[in-house]
Amino acid sequence: MDTNGAEVQTDAVEKPSEDLTAVKSRVNHRVLNKSYNSVHLPFYSDHVPSACFPSHRNNVKIGIRDDDENSYSFNHHITKMRAFRLHSRAGCRRIRKIFTTTKHWKSAPKLKDYDPSNNTGLGVKSFDHNRKSIYMRKRCQAESASKRRKLFHHSLKPDYVQETSSESISNLPKAKAVTSSFINHKSSFQSKDGHVTLSIKSFNVPELYIEMPETSTVGSLKRTVMEAVTAILGGELHVGVLLQGKKIRDDSITLQQTGISLNSDTLGFMLEPSFPQDSQKEPPLLPPYDNHEPLSSSLSSPIMNLDCSVDHPLATSLDKIENTQESKIVSAEETVDIKAIVPVEPLNAEALSIVPLNHKASKRSELSQRRTRRPFSVSEVEALVEAVETLGTGRWRDVKNRAFDDANHRTYVDLKDKWKTLVHTASISPQQRRGEPVPQDLLDRVLAAHSMWSPHQSKPHGKQQTEPIQTPPVKVCLEFER
DNA sequence: CTTAGGG
DNA sequence: CCCTAAG
Known part of the structure; x- marks a missing residue:
């Protein structure tokens, strides 16, 4: 009807x-x-x-x-x-x-x-x-x-x-x-x-x-x-x-x-x-x-x-x-x-006995509508990459606080998911990518950080990275034309 | 509440 | 993005 x-x-x-x-x-x-x-x-x-x-x-x-x-x-x-x-x-x-x-x-x-x-x-x-x-x-x-x-x-x-x-x-x-x-x-x-x-x-x-x-x-x-x-x-x-x-x-x-x-x-x-x-x-x-x-x-x-x-x-x-x-x-x-x-x-x-409302009454309660899709902008990707480069890929809460503290619509889970897609995106051919294109240099950093923080890689010492980003930043830049 | 992953 | 099992 x-x-x-x-x-x-x-x-x-x-x-x-x-x-x-x-x-x-x-x-x-x-x-x-x-x-x-x-x-x-x-x-x-x-x-x-x-x-x-x-x-x-x-x-x-x-x-x-x-x-x-x-x-x-x-x-x-x-x-x-x-x-x-x-x-x-x-x-x-x-x-x-x-x-x-x-x-x-x-x-x-x-x-x-x-x-x-x-x-x-x-x-x-x-x-x-x-x-x-x-x-x-x-x-x-x-x-x-x-x-x-x-x-x-x-x-x-x-x-x-x-x-x-x-x-x-x-x-x-x-x-x-x-x-x-x-x-x-x-x-x-x-x-x-x-x-x-x-x-x-x-x-x-x-x-x-x-x-x-x-x-x-x-x-x-x-x-x-x-x-x-x-x-x-x-x-x-x-x-x-x-x-x-x-x-x-x-x-x-x-x-x-x-x-x-x-x-x-x-x-x-x-x-x-x-x-x-x-x-x-x-x-x-x-x-x-x-x-x-x-x-x-x-x-x-x-x-x-x-x-x-x-x-x-x-x-x-x-x-x-x-x-x-x-x-x-x-x-x-x-x-x-x-x-x-x-x-x-x-x-x-x-x-509406069936749905007693959300008692918690917190923000988005009842009507759980899927959040509207909000593609990450290049600047957001950059912020994410930067944060991950220093924090690694296992501290999304920190990444969130560090780079998206003011972005209420980006939860740490979102960031984690985004990173996941970024890694994937960086792994496929440009032709297969969709949406707003992410600068290659950023994708390169994604891959670099990804491998950098991989399990076998030298783990994070203290907070700053190990070599890749810390010492050889220059090297990285050269490699990626940055 | 966070992580970490699959859906 | 969502949903969740595990921590």
């Missing part, structure tokens, strides 16, 4: 020559400023009548099904959300700053557990109870072990929504003056302003599955769904551009080159949870997290942490409502809507 996002009226006016990145950026911006205050589940009553839930079963899960759509298992009942709409309300923005809680997202290796066709036409299916406890236990263990994210690997793939129906595509009928000009562009790109007008009526949202106590209120359901949606979009909202159903991954090409301006009716957009792994450098991607992690200690996922601090004001004002009406409120749309945007921790903990 794909969802039509709120009417994200995004009338983006782009220059045909502009990079797709710019387009995505604009769309993102608009979406983010759209804020979804409520989630309505029109299908709920139709597809998931309370009667569908046996008394002895108490949970319904919400999950995200990614494209391969067969990677989730659910313990109890599964409710297939047919469609829901995100209602946006002008005025409230900073959606990301408001919705920050997201837990209980699980993905399981087998999809067997989920059999749509077996849903009694209600989209509900029961599962083995035992699995739940098992899962829970494991999860807890993981959590306590400070291993947040665990079973979510398949949950947030960037490219799930494949079925971008033509509906999600925007037709630019009502585009104003620009429209006409746009149309003209269809045949000729030489228009004076060289702009293309795109009217995005909605976005596709990945399919969702929800699990929660059957005693949950509709209000909590809505909130849960909101969280689910937020989990997908809240982290870092990105827009994917699809042209005739095919995702355009190359952000560098221009609209003109993609033909967007000429085939607007085959153009689609999709919301993506993770960062685009474009040619972006490392810096722009995550600064916020690192800086805010501490603040969001008691809240949601790492990805949305930064938002926590920001949403406090609003949350505070809404707390009253929350406390007073509790999750029992389902009636007043208004209320529900408001509640929907409230980052309620305790409540969720209760409602």
Whole structure:
């Protein structure tokens, strides 16, 4: 089920020559400023009548099904959300700053557990109870072990929504003056302003599955769904551009080159949870997290942490409502809507019995989404090499403190892994290497240090190296042209 | 919590 | 990058 996002009226006016990145950026911006205050589940009553839930079963899960759509298992009942709409309300923005809680997202290796066709036409299916406890236990263990994210690997793939129906595509009928000009562009790109007008009526949202106590209120359901949606979009909202159903991954090409301006009716957009792994450098991607992690200690996922601090004001004002009406409120749309945007921790903990939240509440807790990939830059590699040259390959903690003390996103394990790949990279032909090329001299140093600190090699005396780097540094330099 | 390695 | 068995 794909969802039509709120009417994200995004009338983006782009220059045909502009990079797709710019387009995505604009769309993102608009979406983010759209804020979804409520989630309505029109299908709920139709597809998931309370009667569908046996008394002895108490949970319904919400999950995200990614494209391969067969990677989730659910313990109890599964409710297939047919469609829901995100209602946006002008005025409230900073959606990301408001919705920050997201837990209980699980993905399981087998999809067997989920059999749509077996849903009694209600989209509900029961599962083995035992699995739940098992899962829970494991999860807890993981959590306590400070291993947040665990079973979510398949949950947030960037490219799930494949079925971008033509509906999600925007037709630019009502585009104003620009429209006409746009149309003209269809045949000729030489228009004076060289702009293309795109009217995005909605976005596709990945399919969702929800699990929660059957005693949950509709209000909590809505909130849960909101969280689910937020989990997908809240982290870092990105827009994917699809042209005739095919995702355009190359952000560098221009609209003109993609033909967007000429085939607007085959153009689609999709919301993506993770960062685009474009040619972006490392810096722009995550600064916020690192800086805010501490603040969001008691809240949601790492990805949305930064938002926590920001949403406090609003949350505070809404707390009253929350406390007073509790999750029992389902009636007043208004209320529900408001509640929907409230980052309620305790409540969720209760409602979502399955996933008691992360008590530790440390940084990146619940939604254990795989960290966004952040390729090491050459400078980082250099720092790593330098540190390893002096510290060796068995003291990653020290390496971390020495060269990446301020890089919160680089753990010593990361450094260790990076070193591993560096050694490998240095061992293969340049043609086989991928990603940003690492200067050969650095790779040479990697190999040198690697062998230097190999088991049989003369071990580290004290702290400084032995010969290779200490005494013969000059020699090394000559050898490697440094 | 760190290491060290496999996944 | 993740997950974990061992220290």
